[in-house]
Amino acid sequence: MGKLILRNLLRNKMRTLLTLSSVSLALFLFTLGSAFLAAIESTEGTAANRVVVRHRVSLTFSLPEAYAQRLATLDHVTAVTPLQWFGGTYIDQKPENFFPRFGSDPDTLFDVFSDYQITPEVLDAWRADRSGFIAGRILAEKYGWEVGDRITVKGDIFPLDLDLVFSGIFEQPDAESQEKQLFFHRRYMEEAMGNPGIIGTYWLNLDAAENVPAVTRAAEEMFANSAAPVRAETEEAFALSFLEMLGNVRLLLGAIGLAIIISILFITANTMAMAARDRTREVAVLRTLGFQRGQVTSLVLFESLLVGVLGAVLGAGLGALLVSGFAKAMESVFPVFGTMQASPQILSIALAVGLAIGLLSGVVPAFAASGRSIVDGLRRVG
Amino acid sequence: MKIPLKYNIRSLFVRKGTTFMTMFSIAFVVLVFIGVFSLGVGLEKAFRASGDPDTLIVLRDGARSETESAQGMDVFRDIATLPGIEIDAEGKPLASGEVIILQIFERDDGSESNVVVRGVGDAAREVRPQWSIVEGRDFEPGKGEIVVGRRLVGRFTGFEIGQSVTLGRMDFRIVGIFEAGEGSAESEVWGAIADIGDSFRRSNYVSSIRLRTTSAASAATLTETIEGDQRWRIAVKSEMQYYEEQSAANTQQFKILGLLLAVLMGFGACFAAANTMYAQIANRGREIGTLRALGFKRGSILTAFLLEAAFLGFFGGLVGVLLSLPLNGLKAGTTNFLTFSEITFELALTPPVLAGGVLLAVITGIVGGLPAAWAASRRQITGLLRET
Numbered sequence: 004m005g006k007l008i009l010r011n012l013l014r015n016k017m018r019t020l021l022t023l024s025s026v027s028l029a030l031f032l033f034t035l036g037s038a039f040l041a042a043i044e045s046t047e048g049t050a051a052n053r054v055v056v057r058h059r060v061s062l063t064f065s066l067p068e069a070y071a072q073r074l075a076t077l078d079h080v081t082a083v084t085p086l087q088w089f090g091g092t093y094i095d096q097k098p099e100n101f102f103p104r105f106g107s108d109p110d111t112l113f114d115v116f117s118d119y120q121i122t123p124e125v126l127d128a129w130r131a132d133r134s135g136f137i138a139g140r141i142l143a144e145k146y147g148w149e150v151g152d153r154i155t156v157k158g159d160i161f162p163l164d165l166d167l168v169f170s171g172i173f174e175q176p177d178a179e180s181q182e183k184q185l186f187f188h189r190r191y192m193e194e195a196m197g198n199p200g201i202i203g204t205y206w207l208n209l210d211a212a213e214n215v216p217a218v219t220r221a222a223e224e225m226f227a228n229s230a231a232p233v234r235a236e237t238e239e240a241f242a243l244s245f246l247e248m249l250g251n252v253r254l255l256l257g258a259i260g261l262a263i264i265i266s267i268l269f270i271t272a273n274t275m276a277m278a279a280r281d282r283t284r285e286v287a288v289l290r291t292l293g294f295q296r297g298q299v300t301s302l303v304l305f306e307s308l309l310v311g312v313l314g315a316v317l318g319a320g321l322g323a324l325l326v327s328g329f330a331k332a333m334e335s336v337f338p339v340f341g342t343m344q345a346s347p348q349i350l351s352i353a354l355a356v357g358l359a360i361g362l363l364s365g366v367v368p369a370f371a372a373s374g375r376s377i378v379d380g381l382r383r384v385g
Numbered sequence: 386m387k388i389p390l391k392y393n394i395r396s397l398f399v400r401k402g403t404t405f406m407t408m409f410s411i412a413f414v415v416l417v418f419i420g421v422f423s424l425g426v427g428l429e430k431a432f433r434a435s436g437d438p439d440t441l442i443v444l445r446d447g448a449r450s451e452t453e454s455a456q457g458m459d460v461f462r463d464i465a466t467l468p469g470i471e472i473d474a475e476g477k478p479l480a481s482g483e484v485i486i487l488q489i490f491e492r493d494d495g496s497e498s499n500v501v502v503r504g505v506g507d508a509a510r511e512v513r514p515q516w517s518i519v520e521g522r523d524f525e526p527g528k529g530e531i532v533v534g535r536r537l538v539g540r541f542t543g544f545e546i547g548q549s550v551t552l553g554r555m556d557f558r559i560v561g562i563f564e565a566g567e568g569s570a571e572s573e574v575w576g577a578i579a580d581i582g583d584s585f586r587r588s589n590y591v592s593s594i595r596l597r598t599t600s601a602a603s604a605a606t607l608t609e610t611i612e613g614d615q616r617w618r619i620a621v622k623s624e625m626q627y628y629e630e631q632s633a634a635n636t637q638q639f640k641i642l643g644l645l646l647a648v649l650m651g652f653g654a655c656f657a658a659a660n661t662m663y664a665q666i667a668n669r670g671r672e673i674g675t676l677r678a679l680g681f682k683r684g685s686i687l688t689a690f691l692l693e694a695a696f697l698g699f700f701g702g703l704v705g706v707l708l709s710l711p712l713n714g715l716k717a718g719t720t721n722f723l724t725f726s727e728i729t730f731e732l733a734l735t736p737p738v739l740a741g742g743v744l745l746a747v748i749t750g751i752v753g754g755l756p757a758a759w760a761a762s763r764r765q766i767t768g769l770l771r772e773t
Contacts, residue, residue: 021657024656028650031649061487062499090453096449162618247498248497248720249719250492250727251719255717259421259646262420266412266653270410270656270660273661274657281664281668
């Protein structure tokens with residue numbers, strides 16, 4: 004039986020090759036697409052016990068500096084640190100040179116982001132240098148920064164340019180995307196602008212994740228009637244709010260992915276049907292030789308399954324191999340591409356889709372082949 | 386001698402099932418292509434409609450968008466008196482200082498986005514010739530009234546005439562809906578500059594200034610005067626250039642994505658077309674032999690099969706276009722990442738996009754059919770006729 008399936012597949016090499024190619028192409032696209040969606044939906048590196056506090060109206064409104072002390076008085080809050088988005092331009096405005104730059108407080112930053120790793124020497128050096136900055140390991144490697152290097156970030160939101168000196172790196176081994184950030188002294192930009200007291204977000208570290216609802220409620224109530232009311236939410240919800248901004252464009256892209264899979268299903272089913280039809284007479288001969296209906300069904304079914312699985316292995320394998328190169332190439336178009344990864348989960352789904360394509364496209368021709376009467380089959384020409 | 390076209394079309398119908406399936410495979414590729422491109426084109430259209438070459442937009446130097454820009458009220462007053470700015474019937478210059486504020490609003494589907502709340506004076510409408518109220522009436526300053534852009538209605542919760550919305554510290558009543566020639570302003574909320582500034586505690590400054598100039602020459606001198614003034618760190622762009630930059634930053638990714646998907650999927654569809662054509666030819670060996678014996682040349686056979694493949698692609702393309710038609714005018718919303726705010730637009734199935742889809746389908750058919758057609762034309766008559 005096995006040999007018969009193999010021989011059948013090899014009989015029309017061109018057709019098998021073409022079908023295999025279309026299946027693997029589909030699953031290659033599927034792998035890349037899923038990796039992309041996973042990248043934009045990624046909340047890696049977020050901690051369940053971290054809370055973000057921002058102005059209720061939107062991120063373009065800032066909070067007073069005095070809020071730090073008041074937030075620290077809330078029950079279950081173990082640390083508070085401010086972060087101010089700087090934006091700006093480093094080198095040029097190309098998307099590949101875009102990365103987050105935050106004004107921060109070196110004394111409390113690592114109390115809240117306790118999952119970041121930094122050596123005491125680097126931290127001390129950074130704290131001591133008002134114009135110093137630290138960068139995630141990946142970012143520092145990308146630009147080849149050495150300790151003592153000077154960089155300039157041109158301001159856009161804020162009317163000042165930052166002249167910064169590299170103090171060293173920090174690491175977050177569990178979340179690569181976190182290692183693409185830059186932190187500098189918030190005081191440095193405050194002083195350059197005449198101390199306007201601009202803080203976009205406060206980040207709180209809680210003693211336990213289960214206290215998040217109580218703390219967010221308390222924080223929102225605390226400033227409800229003040230000049231700057233706040234919204235408090237988990238770090239994950241904060242990250243997802245950026246994704247929400249993409250709107251239904253995300254849904255449309257998902258629908259397009261589905262259309263791709265359906266179209267390939269058509270292609271494969273079409274070819275399998277052709278392959279089976281060509282062999283009507285042959286099947287009849289097999290039946291006269293004593294092959295049972297069930298055997299004939301499984302013969303055709305296994306053949307299409309084999310094509311589906313083989314195509315999936317090829318396509319997903321290629322996707323897994325090429326995803327990082329693709330990510331690098333596309334990073335200049337859309338920075339989020341840079342964090343694309345083909346996770347084992349995506350690869351196993353791709354394999355399952357291949358299996359399903361094989362099964363679905365084989366089922367109709369398989370039963371058609373075995374269901375036809377022997378006499379009918381033998382009489383058929385062409 | 387040429388083989389008649391009718392022959393090709395008829396032979397496509399002989400194997401209905403296969404032809405149908407291949408057509409659908411190609412149709413889906415076309416659908417995907419049109420889907421992604423109409424997204425990009427729709428977005429581009431919304432930006433392009435916003436820009437006017439005779440209107441200048443004044444921003445703080447270094448700011449890439451109105452959201453990032455801010456200048457003192459005194460700067461606005463000084464700039465408004467410069468020569469070269471058009472003067473209206475009442476003798477006032479067409480210079481509009483506007484405050485841009487972002488506020489989070491909830492979309493109909495429960496997700497959230499930043500919406501531009503624009504505080505404007507009287508001149509704001511005059512510097513935008515295509516601006517008009519389509520429903521209700523314009524707001525009156527000092528009465529807690531606002532008007533909302535046409536595109537926000539039905540996409541965001543509570544944006545309807547008569548509804549009340551909280552902007553900053555105060556409640557405002559929606560009294561009208563406006564349009565702005567399909568431009569991005571249609572995704573904004575407008576109120577009086579004093580009211581909005583007061584409610585958000587952002588008074589005594591403007592985010593951007595729009596100037597309507599008398600001519601292209603005066604626009605150039607005006608730009609030079611303003612940018613050359615040492616007192617200000619200011620950049621001047623034509624409104625058209627400003628929106629083109631935003632468009633480039635936001636639509637490029639969709640076009641690249643669309644092209645990439647179309648090319649990759651096009652390959653897949655080529656395989657399908659190739660399969661179909663190979664099967665056609667394998668099953669018609671005797672027929673081809675007969676044609677040859679009748680005196681049709683190898684070239685005619687090649688052309689005939691290529692035409693057949695092209696038809697296959699063409700019909701597939703038409704089906705794809707038909708399938709994509711419901712997408713036209715579909716409302717989509719996303720964030721303009723330069724202004725960090727919502728931009729709502731409609732998918733645009735423009736003739737070039739549709740034609741591009743059909744062209745893609747025909748090319749797919751031809752490329753897929755070429756190897757089979759070539760093989761068919763190369764075979765020996767005797768061998769072909771001997772086939773059963």
